[in-house]
Amino acid sequence: xxxxxxxxxxxxxxxxxxxxxxxxxxxxxxxxxxxxxxxxxxxxxxxxxxxxxxxxxxxxxxxxxxxxxxxxxxxxxxxxxxxxxxxxxxxxxxxxxxxxxxxxxxxxxxxxxxxxxxxxxxxxxxxxxxxxxxxxxxxxxxxxxxxxxxxxxxxxxxxxxxxxxxxxxxxxxxxxxxxxx
Numbered sequence: 351x352x353x354x355x356x357x358x359x360x361x362x363x364x365x366x367x368x369x370x371x372x373x374x375x376x377x378x379x380x381x382x383x384x385x386x387x388x389x390x391x392x393x394x395x396x397x398x399x400x401x402x403x404x405x406x407x408x409x410x411x412x413x414x415x416x417x418x419x420x421x422x423x424x425x426x427x428x429x430x431x432x433x434x435x436x437x438x439x440x441x442x443x444x445x446x447x448x449x450x451x452x453x454x455x456x457x458x459x460x461x462x463x464x465x466x467x468x469x470x471x472x473x474x475x476x477x478x479x480x481x482x483x484x485x486x487x488x489x490x491x492x493x494x495x496x497x498x499x500x501x502x503x504x505x506x507x508x509x510x511x512x513x514x515x516x517x518x519x520x521x522x523x524x525x526x527x528x529x530x531x
Contacts, residue, residue, distance in 0.1 A: 353366075355397050361382065427491070444483075
C-alpha cells in the first residue's frame with residue numbers, strides 16, 4: 351500500500367517499517383524522488399493522507415497506530431548492494447552481523463566513504479584503507495554524511511587553509527585588486 355501511495359505522487363518507497371510496543375505501534379514510511387533526492391514536505395503530506403485513508407479502509411493494522419511519512423533523509427538506510435552502488439562517493443556507516451576480518455583485525459562496524467560495488471561485494475574506504483565485504487554480512491547500513499557533505503548540504507563552503515586570508519577581509523580585497531601591493 352505504501353509503495354502504491356508513493357507512486358501516486360511520483361516518489362519511491364525506500365522502506366516501510368512497522369514496530370513499537372502494544373498500544374504504541376508506528377508505521378514509518380521513508381520516501382525519495384526517483385533521482386535519489388528528498389521529496390518536499392507537501393509530497394510527504396499528500397502520501398500520508400492517501401496512505402492513512404487506504405489503511406483505515408482496509409483495516410489491515412487493527413488498533414491504534416501512528417503513521418510517519420517523511421523523506422529518507424541524509425542518513426537514508428542502505429538496504430542492498432544496489433543501494434550502495436547508487437551512492438558511491440558518499441559517506442556510509444555499516445554494522446556487521448558478526449565481525450568481519452579486515453587487515454587481520456575483527457571489525458564489528460565501519461564508517462567511511464563508499465568506494466566501489468561489484469555484485470554483492472562493497473568496498474568502503476575507512477581511514478584511507480579499503481574495507482571490502484559482502485552485503486549479506488551487513489546487519490544495518492545507512493548513509494552517514496561526511497563533514498564536507500554536511501557543509502555542502504547546509505550551504506557552507508570548506509574552511510580556507512590556515513593562513514589563507516578570508517575572502518571578505520580588507521587585505522584579501524586589496525591583494526585581489528592590486529596583486530603587487
